Amino acid sequence: MVLSYIIIETLIFVKDFKMGCCGGGRNSRLPSLTQQVKNLILSTANVLAYAAATGQVKAEPQVVGQRVDQCNKCRHLEKTRCTICGCFIAMKAGLKAESCPLKKW
Numbered sequence: 001m002v003l004s005y006i007i008i009e010t011l012i013f014v015k016d017f018k019m020g021c022c023g024g025g026r027n028s029r030l031p032s033l034t035q036q037v038k039n040l041i042l043s044t045a046n047v048l049a050y051a052a053a054t055g056q057v058k059a060e061p062q063v064v065g066q067r068v069d070q071c072n073k074c075r076h077l078e079k080t081r082c083t084i085c086g087c088f089i090a091m092k093a094g095l096k097a098e099s100c101p102l103k104k105w
Contacts, residue, residue: 029083036086043087043098050097059096067093067105074104 030036051057059067068089076083080090085101092098099105 029078030081031084031086039085039087043092043095047095047097054096056096059094059098063096064093067100070100070104074102076102 031039047057071077071082071089071093074082077089080088082089082092082101085092093105
């Protein structure tokens with residue numbers, strides 16, 4: 001599961017990068033590409049460490065729903081991504097070890 005998350009997140013990131021929508025541009029609200037890569041690496045390490053310690057990766061469906069609801073109300077949501085950390089909300093909200101960079105969940 002953790003490996004799937006890493007692969008999917010990386011593939012989405014590469015696809016978006018090729019399309020020129022990964023942040024850092026004049027009209028982008030997303031973090032710079034460098035910051036997004038850093039955030040992805042830290043997130044991956046966090047998820048792997050949590051999974052190794054607890055054996056848990058996925059958040060419960062009710063928790064995921066609550067997280068996504070919070071993100072949908074947030075002014076930092078741009079389409080499917082958080083403009084603070086650059087994450088894809090659907091992916092991040094589903095991981096038990098993850099948290100909102102603004103401490104909303």
